[in-house]
Amino acid sequence: LVALEPVSNVILLEQYAEDRTAATWTQALAAACAGLPVTLVQGTSDEATALRRHIEHDHQAHHSPDLFHLQHEVAKGTGLSLARAVRAADAEVATAEAQLQAEREAEQAYRQQRHGPGRPPAFAQRIQGALQRWAAAAITRDQTQARQEEATTLIRALGEAYHPFELERGEAQPPERLGERLGTIWQRLEALAEAADLPARARAHLAKAKRLNTALLATIAFFFATVHQRVEALNLAPAIETAVLQQLIPAIYLERVATRCAGADERRRLAALSAQTLAPLRAADHPIQALEATQRVEIEQVASDCADLFQRSSAAVEGRNGQLSLFHHGCHRLSARQLAALTAVHNFYIRRADQTTAAERFFGQAPPPLFEQLLERVPLPPRPRRRRARAPKIPYLSPMAA
Template identity: 25%
Template sequence: MIKRTTTEAIRTTRRKITALINKGKQSLRAIGRAIDRPKSTVHRHLKSQASRDQHPESYLWETEAGEAWLRRLVLAVVFTFGMQHGIGADALSRFFRQMRIDTHVGVSSTAMLGLLTRMENLLIYFQDFCEQSLPPGTRKAVLAMDETFFGCLLILVLMDLSSGYLLLESIGDDRSFDTWLNQSKPRLEALGIDVGHAVSDRAKALIKLAVDGFDCASGADVFHEQYGLSRWLGAALGRRKTQAEKRCTAAEKAIGKAGEESKADLETHHTQAVAECVQTEKALQDYRTNLAGISEDLHPFSLDTQQCNTAGSVTEKLVQRADALEIIAKEQGIADKYNAVQKFRNQIPSLATHVSFWWLWVEQLLLGFGVDQPTYDWLTGRLLPVVYWHYHRYKTKNPSQRKRYQSAWQHTLEVFKGDPFWESLGESEQQHWLEWAEWMVRQYHRSSSAVEGRNGHLSQLYHKGRGITKNRLKARTVIHNYWEKRSDDTTAAERLFKTQFPDLFEWLVDQMGELPLPRKTRQLVVRNPLKLQSVPA
């Protein structure tokens, strides 16, 4: 019975033979005696090596350093392009053949698919290994949840908003409350997550999951509410402006072609068209101001007065925005066929809970620290506003909002510098409160847009034609949690658990084992349609 030699053993023998030849040993018998192999084995390996020496760089891959680098190259390409970006096994195989390493590594489509499958399984194991090594503890979090559909495929996504850590990303049969609870509850208990606030669209199952499942308030997504208003009023005003501009242009052309007798009537018509265009433009600007104002009002600090907002003050401002939008629609004669304003009014209390929850969290933490009243007033009225507007002036990408946030930051900074309390603190205490304020500011959330972005990422993967399997989805979740980094060079896992984890790629390099060996490819058979094959009787 012939004993099969493993890939690792073959590569080890190759390295030993190459090392001995480099030391000057030329006799097959001497080399075989040194590695405890028959001379026929040495001869076979040397003959194989000669057949692999087809390119100027081929000798490099025979050395130990070159082979290690080649292995790292293959694994890096498979991880980056195959796992992260969804490139298929056929494309990876063609790339490696173009790199001319197919004489030393098995790069067929089957071999690449095997590497991808092995890497998927290891990635799933890596997250389990990291989560099981966490020390026990309770971590308060603000979560966002949503579902995404790809044909008949339903994916449930649950994310911690502050860190971006995906707590749940799984394929489900339905999106009912029971399905959500059965999948999310064990994950939260295993990681010690205490849900303080949950942000989602207004799906009934998600609201019930927050209130009954997580025992917390359910906050409405501000951008979902803005979209509902823009679909109704913004689209109608945009169409009216376009129509008014076309009538104005048509009237100008008609005046240029008309004679003196009919020019007076056409000029009157043109004046009316211009007035309508100006009126529509003004209504559109008022609409945009109030729509953007919904987002600007929903901050824990007022942009206008720089005072602390409360749920009551936010509710009052949002009601005024709804009234203003209704007046614009009434003046323009636009019917609310979607009942958008009433839907928005119904969600105002859920929008205001973002502010009330955050202030409650601040109060609980400061009471737990045991700070006195002067320190409490200084933290909430001086330090937090400066850090908050400084954070958001870099976070927003809207130029007009950035200017307003910049102005608010400058105003609060002047007030902060005018208070001598900061100078009375020691350097270590100043650093402590500054780090706490920065952390607290990052805990304020009013949107589930991070989950929507993740859904878009999954959509790109799905529409590449690769499909999404359970293992592949889990592997992509691990890459998101433990590999992708923000500008501060931290992963989602490091931000959530406040601890360092092994480098994911280096861990994969250690665990993936040897690369597959090249196999002799089948000869391409070109069949002749004019040659008659004889069939035995």
């Protein structure tokens, strides 16, 4: 069982269990969080029944679907079938090209030889037929390649659309607007499946992924409802509250997304959009600048927490599971003590680029260095026992006294 807090990346739970039922998850997480001021408000995972019951029923929290698993279902529904179609189309083009080349070579060989009277073979018609078959095969190949590229684009579009704020302009994207964007993507995927004549098994994967559409919209609704509740609790003036909701939180969220972008151009664009959205709040004449410094710090902290509230991926847990599998591969099995040691190293020793550990980000202050904690808790080994001096060894051939 592995559970972690996604913002700080601290591992809250990492242990072996005989099963993975909801009761086991709930009991293990309660024991792991005992004594910690932790409240579970949202859980992001796959659609396992036990995990959903653990989050929604046992903790009365919101369950957020994992975007990767949704995209993976779409990829399973389109990837293999479209790849087979592309390979078949490539083979058909190669066969048509070979046949066309053979007809042309046959015509050349015929013209290089002397022949008696009689009608020559209809090389023009045969070459024309081979050329038409090659053209038809090439068109089919281009169509299959276009469908394959479109499927990849649509899978990527699902990830680009699933945000509480539009990445193009930084504006809020309520469930209604997101529903329209996702609806267009699903329509294009269904049209693609029809045009490619995907088998029933592939379409079942698409249908399974589409069933998560409601959960995606529910997560966006949960996000905005929670954000408004937290901002309203600050009791700000209407103008400042509007600025926090429409400028500060979107700017922080865009900055978060920019740090995770793989492409440099998109990363710079989002960072610039974030700075542009934040610029009016930094002006000296903005009402938010008239507040006390401590109140501005509080507003910024709440806004940061709101921006971090939207979690759409459990990739950190998947990555940790992959890392543990490598340890298992090398050690065959990790003992409970070894697993606890690896958890401690992750939480208290490994540092990010900003030189903070997961525990420091989670608790808000730096814990004592891990090595010093080990010195305090691990008993030092006793001094080795002094060895008694051994009698000198007598050579075997030494003379004996008479």
